[in-house]
Every structure is written in structure tokens, then in C-alpha cells.
Amino acid sequence: AQRLGVKIYNFTEVREIKTENNRIVSVSTDRGEVLTPIVINAAGGYSGEIGKMAGVEIPVYSQRHQILITEPVDPLFKPMLMSFSRNFYCQQTPYGSIIMGFGDPDEPKGYDIGSSWQFAREMAQKMTAVIPLLKEVSMVRQWSGLYNVSPDSQPIVGEHPQVNGFYMAVGFSGHGFMLAPVASRLMAELILKGRTSIPIDKLDIGRFERGELIIEPSVV
Ligand SMILES: Cc1cc2nc3c(=O)[nH]c(=O)nc-3n(C[C@H](O)[C@H](O)[C@H](O)COP(=O)(O)OP(=O)(O)OC[C@H]3O[C@@H](n4cnc5c(N)ncnc54)[C@H](O)[C@@H]3O)c2cc1C
Structure with a gap:
């Protein structure tokens, strides 16, 4: 343009x-x-x-969705993993970091783009249940953004x-x-x-x- x-x-x-x-x-x-x-x-x-x-x-309406990323680790998996029954998605980046998030059903509508401890804890619980190796991996950053959701x-x-x-x-x-x-x-x-x-x-x-x-x- x-x-x-x-x-x-x-x-x-x-x-x-x-x-x-x-x-x-x-x-x-x-x-x-x-x-x-x-x-x-x-x-x-x-x-x-x-x-x-x-x-x-x-x-x-708008709604906060949080996400976090880990330190880089050796290649673990290639495809993006997503589970609707367990409510999470995650993917390893080419750099080796693993990026992950989930949709919080209790998240209120609004414009908050803060980061919560509760999200970090729940995310860690979800992911270590599926990939126990992640218990040894540190999270390095957490942030959030808004979904803009239609009916x-x-x-x-x-x-x-x-x-x-x-x-x-x-x-x-x-x-x-x-x-x-x-x-x-x-x-x-x-x-x-x-x-x-x-x-x-x-x-x-x-x-x-x-x-x-x-x-x-x-x-x-
Ligand atoms: C945690 C998270 C994970 C996501 N994962 C995925 C994914 O895996 N795949 C996927 O496809 N999507 C994903 N999304 C959704 C995706 O990020 C959004 O759908 C996408 O960014 C929307 O793009 P957009 O250009 O419409 O809006 P935005 O990227 O939000 O851009 C809107 C722009 O408008 C500007 N703006 C707002 N108000 C004003 C104003 N009054 N004056 C001037 N400028 C203004 C803002 O500053 C912003 O720059 C994710 C979102 C989040 C939060």
C-alpha cells in the first residue's frame, strides 16, 4: 500500500x-x-x-485471552497441539520455546489485558498433565490480548x-x-x-x- x-x-x-x-x-x-x-x-x-x-x-464483545512462553528446549513436537476437551493449545517455535494458552470460561467481557498468576498455574497444570517433561521447563514470559468475539x-x-x-x-x-x-x-x-x-x-x-x-x- x-x-x-x-x-x-x-x-x-x-x-x-x-x-x-x-x-x-x-x-x-x-x-x-x-x-x-x-x-x-x-x-x-x-x-x-x-x-x-x-x-x-x-x-x-471483547475478552482477554492469556498466553505464555517457556525457555527454549530441544525439539519435542512439531505440530501445533490443540485439545478442545482439555481446553488448551500449544506449539514449539523454531527457536525451541513452547508457546501455550487456553480459553478461560470464567473470563469476563472487557478490555483488561493484564496477566494473572491463576492463568500461569492452571496452564502449567494442564500442560504438565499431557507432557510431563514440561515440569522441568521454566516459563519465561506471559502476556494477554483481546479476542473480539461475534455471536x-x-x-x-x-x-x-x-x-x-x-x-x-x-x-x-x-x-x-x-x-x-x-x-x-x-x-x-x-x-x-x-x-x-x-x-x-x-x-x-x-x-x-x-x-x-x-x-x-x-x-x-
Ligand atoms: C492470546 C491470543 C492468541 C491468539 N492466537 C491466535 C491464533 O493462533 N491464530 C489466529 O488466527 N488468531 C489468534 N489470535 C487472534 C488474533 O490475534 C486476532 O484475531 C487478530 O489480531 C485480530 O486482528 P485485527 O487486525 O482485526 O485486530 P488487532 O490486531 O487487534 O488490531 C486492531 C488495531 O486497531 C487499533 N485501534 C483500536 N482502536 C483504535 C482507535 N480508536 N484509533 C486507532 N486505532 C485503534 C489497535 O491499536 C490495533 O493496532 C489470538 C489472540 C490472542 C489474544
């Missing part, structure tokens, strides 16, 4: 979105106002807030039906890293050509009102 002349303003906060007659008019940021007929809401955990700025309710745990992609020019790529429900390349390509196609090379109609925001949810069961 930059090669084609796009200017990217990092560390610039969107504070207000102006609309007139159900059309996007401008975006106010902490570095000034940008006149534009198009906004793409790709704000992850804050996409609901961006929706409110444009005057619409997007049915998503069917599938992304909401497309233009909002009530606000012309307000596009959404939100609600990735913990799968947005792997979907980001195709989602961004499809958003570009939709905006530039008015159609997409892969059909995305079923991922529109209207599916919730129509009762046409596409439940994604595989979310850790």
Missing part, C-alpha cells in the same frame, strides 16, 4: 467519526481531521467502540447496511491472525471493485438479525 502512495499514520487515535445522511464524512483523530467517504473498522478489540462512533451497534464466532466482513462507506472486518473471535491476509485482500476488492473474488455475503452483519448464524465451534 505504501508503494502505491498510501500514507500510514501509526500511533494515531481515532476519536470521532462524522456521518451525514447515513454516509461517512470524516474521521477525527488526535492528530487532526481526515475528510473521507470511507472508513474500514479493523480495530480488533475496540471495533465495537469504533462502530458506536459511526452510530451503529456491532454485536461483538457465532465468525468474522463480520463487509459494508454496514445503514452507513454508506463504513466497512467492517471485525469479530475474528480468536482467528484473525490466520484470516488477516485474505480478509484484507477481500476488503480491498470490495471497496475498489464492489465485488470480491471469494463470496463473503454470508459474513455480513445482517446474518444475526436473519438468524443465519454460521456457528464456529472450534474456538479455544
